[in-house]
Amino acid sequence: MKIKRMIAKRTAEELAPHSIINLGIGIPTLVAEYLKKGIFDLHTENGLLGVTSVEKEVRDPLLVNAGKLPVGEAIGASYFHSADSFAIIRGGHVDVAILGALQVDQTGMVANWAVPGKGIIGVGGAMDLLIGANQIIITMGHVSKGGQPKLVEQCTYPITSTRIADLIITDLAVFRWKGTGYELIELMGNATLEEVEKNTTATYKVSETVIGKESNR
Numbered sequence: 001m002k003i004k005r006m007i008a009k010r011t012a013e014e015l016a017p018h019s020i021i022n023l024g025i026g027i028p029t030l031v032a033e034y035l036k037k038g039i040f041d042l043h044t045e046n047g048l049l050g051v052t053s054v055e056k057e058v059r060d061p062l063l064v065n066a067g068k069l070p071v072g073e074a075i076g077a078s079y080f081h082s083a084d085s086f087a088i089i090r091g092g093h094v095d096v097a098i099l100g101a102l103q104v105d106q107t108g109m110v111a112n113w114a115v116p117g118k119g120i121i122g123v124g125g126a127m128d129l130l131i132g133a134n135q136i137i138i139t140m141g142h143v144s145k146g147g148q149p150k151l152v153e154q155c156t157y158p159i160t161s162t163r164i165a166d167l168i169i170t171d172l173a174v175f176r177w178k179g180t181g182y183e184l185i186e187l188m189g190n191a192t193l194e195e196v197e198k199n200t201t202a203t204y205k206v207s208e209t210v211i212g213k214e215s216n217r
Contacts, residue, residue, distance in 0.1 A: 003141070003171045004026075004027050004030055005030055005033075006171065006188065006189060007027050007030075007139050007140075007169050007170065007171055007188075008027055008028075008030035008031045008033065008034060008139065009034045010169055010174065010188065011027075011028075011031050011034075011098060011137055011139055011169050012031050012034035012035055014096075014137060014167065014169075015031075015035065015040060015096060016095075017039045017040065018039065018040070018041070019040055019041070019095040019096055020041045020043055020049070020093065020094050020095045020096075021035075021040055021041065021042055021043065021094070021095060021096045021097075021098065022042075022043045022044070022045070022089070022094050022096070022097045022098070022125070022129055022133065023042060023044075023051075023065075023098050024067075024097070024098060024099040024100050024112075024126065024129070025066075025067040025100060025124075026100040026139075027100055027139040027140065028098040028099060028100060028139055029065075029067065029069060031098055031139075032051075032052075032053060033053070037052060037074065038074070038075075041074075042074075043085070043088065043094055044065040044066045044071070044085070045066040045082065045085050045086065045089070045124070045125035045128075045129075046064070046065065046066050046082050046085065047079055047080050047081055047082045047084070047085045048065070048071070048073065048077060048078070048079055048080075048085075049077060049078050049080075049088075050073055050074040050075075050076060050077025050078060051065060051071045051072070051073070051074070051077070052071065052072045052073065052074040052077075053071070053072055054070065054071065054072025059072070066124065066125060086125070086128055089125065089128045089129055089132040089133065090128055090131070090132045091132070092132055092133075092134060094129065094132060094133040094134065095133070095134050095135065096133060096134065096135045096136075096137060097129035097130070097133035097135070097136055097137070098137045098138075098139060099112060099126060099129065099130070099136065099137070099138055099139070100112060100138070100139060100140055101138045101140045101150065101165075102115065102144075102150065102157050103150050103151075103152050103155045103156065103157050104138055104140075104150065104151055104152070104155075104165055104168055104202075105151075105152050105153060105154045105155045105202060106151075106152070106153055106154075106181060106182065106202035106203045106204065107154075107164070108163075108164030108165050108177055108182075109155050109159045109162065109164070110130060110136075110138060110155075110159065110160050110161070110163075110165050111155040111156075111157035111158060111159050111160060112126055112160050113126055113127075113158065113160050114157060114158045115157060116157065116158070123160065126160050126161075127160050127161050130160055130161040130163040130165075131161050131163055135166050135167070136163065136164075136165045136166050136167070137165070137166065137167045137168075137169065138165045138167065138168045138169070139169050139170075140168070140169075140170055141170060141171055142170035142171055142172040142173070142196070142199050142200070143199050149199050149200050149201045149202075150170075151168065151170070151175070151182075151200045151201070151202045151204075152200075152201045152202055153201045153202055153203070164177055165177065168182065169188075170188065171188055171189070171191075172187070172188055172189075172191040172195060172196050172199065173186060173187050173188055173191060173196050174186040174187075174188065175204060178205070181203065181204060181205065182202065182204040182205070183204065183205045183206070183207055184196065184204055184205065184206045184207060184210055185207045185209070185210065186210065187210060187213075187214075192214070193206060193210070193211075193214050
């Protein structure tokens with residue numbers, strides 16, 4: 001959990017005040033813990049703008065986000081039909097979508113909804129968010145539970161859409177899309193460039209800033 005919170009905290013640093021933000025399931029939900037209340041507007045696909053945390057003692061079991069986790073309502077929150085919620089997404093009114101992923105490849109494609117041979121719950125709102133949100137941030141462990149790279153040359157799982165992910169934040173590094181490919185712009189924690197290279201099959205560039213910092217270690 002410490003690693004997941006490190007990723008969530010770093011992700012929160014990317015968000016501009018008064019943004020409308022949709023948080024996916026998993027690591028993205030932790031990002032809310034690092035956002036100042038009243039400064040950011042959290043959106044959920046099932047029809048609430050103004051999602052906030054709430055103390056366990058006063059939770060309404062019928063008030064949940066798209067991942068079925070209990071949530072609270074901020075002052076000024078608004079409710080609407082799920083169809084209207086998806087119209088908000090598809091209309092480009094969500095500033096940032098923060099999503100988890102099974103894989104991201106070097107062309108920016110994201111696979112985050114199905115593993116071949118395993119039961120499929122459904123794509124949920126991921127496809128719409130990848131197409132409709134103005135910025136896409138992917139948060140994920142750098143490797144799978146089995147130790148396989150998740151930042152790969154080409155996705156082997158079904159891709160979610162053809163939209164390129166703008167930013168990838170893992171427990172090892174931060175990558176930003178720069179025109180035709182990803183650039184490693186920051187190392188996370190005590191990670192090294194060698195460690196990232198060993199656990200990545202995608203092609204990427206390394207920023208001069210990171211190279212300079214590594215050479216001074």
